[in-house]
Amino acid sequence: MWLRRVGAMALTLLVTSFLVFSSLYLAPGDPVAFLVKGRSPSPDQLAAIRHEYGFDKPFPVRYWDWLTGMLHGDFGQSYQLHASVASVIGSRLPSTLLLVGLSTVLIVVFGVGLGIFGALRKGKGVVVLVTVGAAVPSFTAAIVLRSVFGVRLGWFPTVGTGSGFGDELHHMVLPAVALTITFMALVTRVTRASMLEELGREHVEVVTSRGLSRSTVIRRHVLRNALGPVVTVSGLLISGLLVSTAIVESAFGMNGVGSLLVTSVDHMDFPVVQAIVLLVVATFVVVNTVVDLVYPLIDPRVRAA
Amino acid sequence: MSTPLLDVTGLCKTYGTNVAVSDLSFTLPAGGSLGLVGESGSGKTTTARMLIGLERPDRGQILVKGEPLAAASRLARAKAVQIVFQDPYLSLDPRLTIRAALDDVLRLHRHPDRAARVTELLDQVGLGAREAAAKPRGLSGGQRQRAAIARALAVEPDVLVLDEAVSALDVSIQAQVLNVLADIRRETGIGIVFVSHDLAVVRYLCDEALVLHRGVVVERGAIEALLTDPQDPYTRLLISSVPHAGWSPEEISEQRRALQQRS
Amino acid sequence: MNTLLDIKGLTVAMAGLGRPILDEVSLAVHDGEAVALVGESGSGKSVTARTALGLFPGGATVSGSVVVGGTEVVAAGPGDLRRVRTSVASMIFQDPRAGVNPVRRIGDFLTEPLRRIQGRSKAEATAQALELLGAVGMPDPPRHLRQFPHELSGGMLQRVMIAYALTADPRLLLCDEPTTALDVTTQAEIMAILGRLRRDRGLGILLITHDLDLAASVCDRVYVMYAGRIMEAAPSAALTSVPRHPYTRGLLGSAPPLTGPMPRLAPIPGAPLGLAEAVSGCPFAARCAHVVPGLCDATTPTLERHGDSQVACLRAAELIDETQGEGLR
Amino acid sequence: MSTATVSHPRLQSRLGGWAARLGRLTWPVRICAVLLVLVGLGAVFAPWLEPYDPTDGDLSNTLVAMSGAHWLGTDAGGHDTFSQLLAGGRTSLLGPLGVVLFSTVFGALVGLFSAWRGGWVDALIGRVLDVMFAFPSLLLAILAVALFGKGLGAPVVAMAIAYMPYTARLVRSLTAQEKTRPYIAAYRVQGHSPAFIALRRLLPAVGPTILAQSTVNFGYALLDLAALSFLGLGVQPPTPDWGAMINQSQAAVLEGQPLSAVLPAVLVVVVVVAVTVIGEHFGDRLAGREAKA
Numbered sequence A: 001m002w003l004r005r006v007g008a009m010a011l012t013l014l015v016t017s018f019l020v021f022s023s024l025y026l027a028p029g030d031p032v033a034f035l036v037k038g039r040s041p042s043p044d045q046l047a048a049i050r051h052e053y054g055f056d057k058p059f060p061v062r063y064w065d066w067l068t069g070m071l072h073g074d075f076g077q078s079y080q081l082h083a084s085v086a087s088v089i090g091s092r093l094p095s096t097l098l099l100v101g102l103s104t105v106l107i108v109v110f111g112v113g114l115g116i117f118g119a120l121r122k123g124k125g126v127v128v129l130v131t132v133g134a135a136v137p138s139f140t141a142a143i144v145l146r147s148v149f150g151v152r153l154g155w156f157p158t159v160g161t162g163s164g165f166g167d168e169l170h171h172m173v174l175p176a177v178a179l180t181i182t183f184m185a186l187v188t189r190v191t192r193a194s195m196l197e198e199l200g201r202e203h204v205e206v207v208t209s210r211g212l213s214r215s216t217v218i219r220r221h222v223l224r225n226a227l228g229p230v231v232t233v234s235g236l237l238i239s240g241l242l243v244s245t246a247i248v249e250s251a252f253g254m255n256g257v258g259s260l261l262v263t264s265v266d267h268m269d270f271p272v273v274q275a276i277v278l279l280v281v282a283t284f285v286v287v288n289t290v291v292d293l294v295y296p297l298i299d300p301r302v303r304a305a
Numbered sequence B: 001m002s003t004p005l006l007d008v009t010g011l012c013k014t015y016g017t018n019v020a021v022s023d024l025s026f027t028l029p030a031g032g033s034l035g036l037v038g039e040s041g042s043g044k045t046t047t048a049r050m051l052i053g054l055e056r057p058d059r060g061q062i063l064v065k066g067e068p069l070a071a072a073s074r075l076a077r078a079k080a081v082q083i084v085f086q087d088p089y090l091s092l093d094p095r096l097t098i099r100a101a102l103d104d105v106l107r108l109h110r111h112p113d114r115a116a117r118v119t120e121l122l123d124q125v126g127l128g129a130r131e132a133a134a135k136p137r138g139l140s141g142g143q144r145q146r147a148a149i150a151r152a153l154a155v156e157p158d159v160l161v162l163d164e165a166v167s168a169l170d171v172s173i174q175a176q177v178l179n180v181l182a183d184i185r186r187e188t189g190i191g192i193v194f195v196s197h198d199l200a201v202v203r204y205l206c207d208e209a210l211v212l213h214r215g216v217v218v219e220r221g222a223i224e225a226l227l228t229d230p231q232d233p234y235t236r237l238l239i240s241s242v243p244h245a246g247w248s249p250e251e252i253s254e255q256r257r258a259l260q261q262r263s
Numbered sequence C: 001m002n003t004l005l006d007i008k009g010l011t012v013a014m015a016g017l018g019r020p021i022l023d024e025v026s027l028a029v030h031d032g033e034a035v036a037l038v039g040e041s042g043s044g045k046s047v048t049a050r051t052a053l054g055l056f057p058g059g060a061t062v063s064g065s066v067v068v069g070g071t072e073v074v075a076a077g078p079g080d081l082r083r084v085r086t087s088v089a090s091m092i093f094q095d096p097r098a099g100v101n102p103v104r105r106i107g108d109f110l111t112e113p114l115r116r117i118q119g120r121s122k123a124e125a126t127a128q129a130l131e132l133l134g135a136v137g138m139p140d141p142p143r144h145l146r147q148f149p150h151e152l153s154g155g156m157l158q159r160v161m162i163a164y165a166l167t168a169d170p171r172l173l174l175c176d177e178p179t180t181a182l183d184v185t186t187q188a189e190i191m192a193i194l195g196r197l198r199r200d201r202g203l204g205i206l207l208i209t210h211d212l213d214l215a216a217s218v219c220d221r222v223y224v225m226y227a228g229r230i231m232e233a234a235p236s237a238a239l240t241s242v243p244r245h246p247y248t249r250g251l252l253g254s255a256p257p258l259t260g261p262m263p264r265l266a267p268i269p270g271a272p273l274g275l276a277e278a279v280s281g282c283p284f285a286a287r288c289a290h291v292v293p294g295l296c297d298a299t300t301p302t303l304e305r306h307g308d309s310q311v312a313c314l315r316a317a318e319l320i321d322e323t324q325g326e327g328l329r
Numbered sequence D: 001m002s003t004a005t006v007s008h009p010r011l012q013s014r015l016g017g018w019a020a021r022l023g024r025l026t027w028p029v030r031i032c033a034v035l036l037v038l039v040g041l042g043a044v045f046a047p048w049l050e051p052y053d054p055t056d057g058d059l060s061n062t063l064v065a066m067s068g069a070h071w072l073g074t075d076a077g078g079h080d081t082f083s084q085l086l087a088g089g090r091t092s093l094l095g096p097l098g099v100v101l102f103s104t105v106f107g108a109l110v111g112l113f114s115a116w117r118g119g120w121v122d123a124l125i126g127r128v129l130d131v132m133f134a135f136p137s138l139l140l141a142i143l144a145v146a147l148f149g150k151g152l153g154a155p156v157v158a159m160a161i162a163y164m165p166y167t168a169r170l171v172r173s174l175t176a177q178e179k180t181r182p183y184i185a186a187y188r189v190q191g192h193s194p195a196f197i198a199l200r201r202l203l204p205a206v207g208p209t210i211l212a213q214s215t216v217n218f219g220y221a222l223l224d225l226a227a228l229s230f231l232g233l234g235v236q237p238p239t240p241d242w243g244a245m246i247n248q249s250q251a252a253v254l255e256g257q258p259l260s261a262v263l264p265a266v267l268v269v270v271v272v273v274a275v276t277v278i279g280e281h282f283g284d285r286l287a288g289r290e291a292k293a
Helices: A002-026 A031-035 A043-053 A059-071 A085-120 A125-135 A138-152 A165-199 A202-209 A214-232 A234-251 A257-266 A270-298 A300-304 B044-051 B074-080 B098-108 B114-125 B129-133 B141-153 B171-188 B199-205 B223-228 B233-240 B249-262 C045-051 C078-087 C106-116 C122-135 C141-146 C154-166 C184-201 C212-218 C236-241 C246-254 C316-326 D002-023 D027-044 D081-117 D119-133 D137-148 D153-179 D182-190 D194-230 D242-248 D250-254 D259-292
Strands: B006-015 B018-028 B033-037 B059-064 B081-084 B159-163 B191-196 B208-213 B216-222 C003-013 C022-030 C034-038 C061-068 C089-092 C172-176 C204-209 C221-226 C229-235 C304-306 C309-311
Touching: A002 A031, A002 A059, A002 A270, A002 D119, A002 D137, A031 A043, A031 A270, A085 A125, A085 A165, A085 A214, A085 A234, A085 A257, A085 A270, A125 A165, A125 D194, A125 D259, A138 A165, A138 A234, A138 D194, A138 D242, A138 D250, A138 D259, A165 A214, A165 A234, A202 A214, A202 C089, A214 A234, A214 A270, A214 C106, A234 A257, A234 A270, A234 D137, A234 D194, A257 A270, A257 D137, A270 A300, A270 D137, B006 B044, B018 B033, B018 B044, B018 B059, B018 B208, B018 B216, B033 B044, B033 B199, B044 B081, B044 B159, B044 B191, B074 B081, B081 B141, B081 D182, B098 B114, B098 B129, B098 B141, B098 D182, B114 B129, B114 B141, B114 B171, B129 B141, B141 B171, B141 D182, B171 B199, B171 C246, B191 B199, B199 B223, B208 B223, B208 B233, B216 B223, B216 B233, B233 B249, B233 C184, B249 C184, C003 C045, C003 C204, C022 C034, C022 C045, C022 C204, C022 C229, C034 C045, C034 C212, C045 C172, C045 C204, C078 C089, C089 C154, C106 C122, C106 C141, C106 C154, C122 C141, C122 C154, C154 C184, C172 C184, C184 C204, C184 C212, C204 C212, C212 C221, C212 C236, C212 C246, C221 C236, C221 C246, C229 C236, C229 C246, C304 C316, D027 D081, D027 D259, D081 D119, D081 D153, D081 D194, D081 D242, D081 D259, D119 D153, D137 D153, D137 D194, D153 D194, D182 D194, D194 D242, D194 D259, D242 D250, D242 D259, D250 D259
Parallel strands: B033 B191, B033 B208, B081 B159, B159 B191, C034 C204, C034 C221, C089 C172, C172 C204
Antiparallel strands: B006 B018, B006 B059, B208 B216, C003 C022, C003 C061, C221 C229, C229 C309, C304 C309
16 A cells, blocks of 8 residues: 555656656757757857757657756756756755745644634635635735735835845745735635535534534544545645745745746746756655555545545 | 246356355246345345346346347347336436436337327326426425336336335335336236345235345245245345334344354 | 423424424333334424434424423523433434444544543543443454444444443433334344343333334334324334324335235325425325315314324324224224 | 427526526625626727727826826826726636636546546546646646747646646546436436437536536636736736736835736736636535435
């Protein structure tokens, strides 16, 4: 069971990496011309690219070299930044991870909390909040937060990444909130629906009729059972968050992986784009595998199936 | 000796390691009515599904009027065997009115006078114009089951399989539907295979019965003989499990335990 | 004799329905007595049983009285309800598969109320759970404690549900179609367990079922319900030998017999009354063979004593003479 | 003539059915429907409604407040905001429409095929969809831009591909569930062909739920495409687009002139809320009908 899941994960990673690698060949025209589009490379540089990408070798060999390079942390060279892709991404990763981490905490705490609240209280307040929340684009939230809490009230910095952990965190608050809203709405919606479904189940009526207190019933028989769907969306959530950092980091002028993705697309720095895409996709695959492995702990019926 | 209406020989079906039906054989004479009696896991529903071609037997043969069912074309098979399922709430297409559902079958089989046949069918199962124009949602459980019977009868099949067709109904409704079925049997001479766990209901509708236990026939014979003088201990257990005056569940439990220990 | 459950004039109604869900229902279960409540779908039999635990349909208006073990549960506070649910009455539900939390082990399920309500230590609770599993005839209690619900058959799970109900050490067991989802031979086992509990522990039992034969064979008294009203109440023997209400007679005539002569069934025409349909007079009037227009659809009959039985039929007296005269049933 | 007399009452009863259905809608759904129709009409008739050329910046009139000449003011480039909103509606709504149409049609076919065939075909399609799920829609759109250049075309195709597995999986599970129902088995027993049952009976049975989900997906696609334009990777100025408008007006917001950014943002939110409310309303209604049946 455990081995099969991990094997499936390896296979999925292999297939996705192949798709990301071969996407280069989807671009119209000669791949080398595509890679140097917008620049005027010297013949030496062209030769270097040819060699680095191994265009002199057959396609499967090229893929194999690329893949093994990846596994050794060699993601190729960035044209725009004249450095290795690994170092370019590596230097920006901590700030993005902090942003995503902070946002995840906010999403789990407030998303799940609001979902539970919305399921236990009558009234449509939470539903309205969720519907509107899910419809507010993160870039809109970013602009509003910047102009209100940054410019008008001056509570938070409006731009940049900051230096030192405290300052970084301070810089991170508004972006994290902007990033959180949409996803929090999603988690709230899933939690609420799942809770309501469990609340209506007969086993809940059974323990209620046996005289267990409402708080025990909800804690031990509703919440626990309602967890499944919430955990299931977490893979989607993490990869969605990673991609959305592109929007938020751009809106707040932060130096992260997301904004790097955007500028790399802008400057046609394809190796960087490829590496970031692969990173996000791999994160999704890994998180989903972990969810699959953890799921039987939440619902023992899965183990039997 | 004429060929029997339905001739089943050596039917086997296994799911993984679980033997659902093992070496089942029986024949149904023209106009006959056979009960397949058993509890859950007895293989009775699997047998019903094999009879209508929804499951393929691992081994064995089903002949209808001497012709192998497996070799028949789709439409020919439909005219050989039809079925009424247990759950009246799920066995009708929720999007079609009863009239449209009946018309649909008749059109498929190129019936020359569909409107007249629909009226005839509705009449046969005791449904009126209001029910004909309604979708299943607008009908009671009993009415839906009547409609399902009409749909099965539409193409005048040789054999009608009833898979627990009255067990989901309320007692008073069940009796109505049983009478409808008894009348149809008398009027059309259709062959009936009645799959049920309820011995009394089988007695009402069938001449003969097979008792199935874990995929194996443990007893067969005329229903009255089977009920009055059961030979197999499992048959005896089934009969005594039916509540009646002076019923002793304790004794039956012991009987059941003894039977389980033996096997 | 001590009355465990005493329902008097209970009416449960909800806005938007054509008729009340329960209409003037009165019913009693005494210590150590087995009483059946029989009816078809929509008769209100399950709703009636649930009211004994203070479980009323959401948004319903309730009038009348439901006294359980001396406590009034209609409009009772949380304390009273808790007392009834934790020490007087317990319920067994129709579908054991749906009734046990699928993600918890059987042991956890059984010891939870013992520890959280009865205040036992973990060791005491486990010991008692083992004992209860043995009492309901589970073959290997220590192993079952570690199992998850999906690892047990329906019949085994229903025993677990009975054991769960017994954790309250109740005096009244409410059984809502406890064998409908099970096989016939399993039904006998569950009934045997319930019979033994009744004998050994002096439990009062209210059995909700659609099966009149089952009710009459295991219970002392039977109430027959139709469209939210009690139609007939009688000792089991009297009900089956001299059914007095046309509906009871119709029910008995609807079930084909297993032995003896097999006449054509005489089913009750029409279908049970839906909740959306309005009633005036006797709710059974529309399906009754003995209906008298102007009488039955105008006056609502109340339960009247006839012999050993109580019957809610305006023509009960004449009909009894008639049947006796004709020698029916 | 006879056909007319036959079809007329049928048409009338259908219209009556529609009217009855409208009458059953709750107020929020009605309001959302009206808003959606208004926005849609504005987008369709934009060329006739817009008072100024939306692509024509008047640099002598930048960041003008609401006035008689410019009803909703102008942006930093001197474009008339009202005209831009109308014209921007065309690109902003057309993109998601393309995404939803493509992903719904292909997703439905893939899902239906997968569930109907079952067995190894189903398993294989499931694995392929699993791989596709690993690519979030916005990421795939960005990759498409990197490969094929900025604009609306490549991202719309990429997102349609990214949305497809969601529809496919929904249709697959709905169909697989519906397929186990006895009424479908009854169709087989009656002798109907598999293709007939799948396309004429199963697909219409699950169709309304797919439509409800696709309506909600429209909102998500709108958000994604607006984000892309905001990042400067989607629709390129001077072609008007709501996301691009917000991007262009960022600086103005920080200078205390939020109108030209707030209005397109409000439109995005309104449209997304409206399609979500409508989609979920019908989704819930279908689920409720299912529960009752």
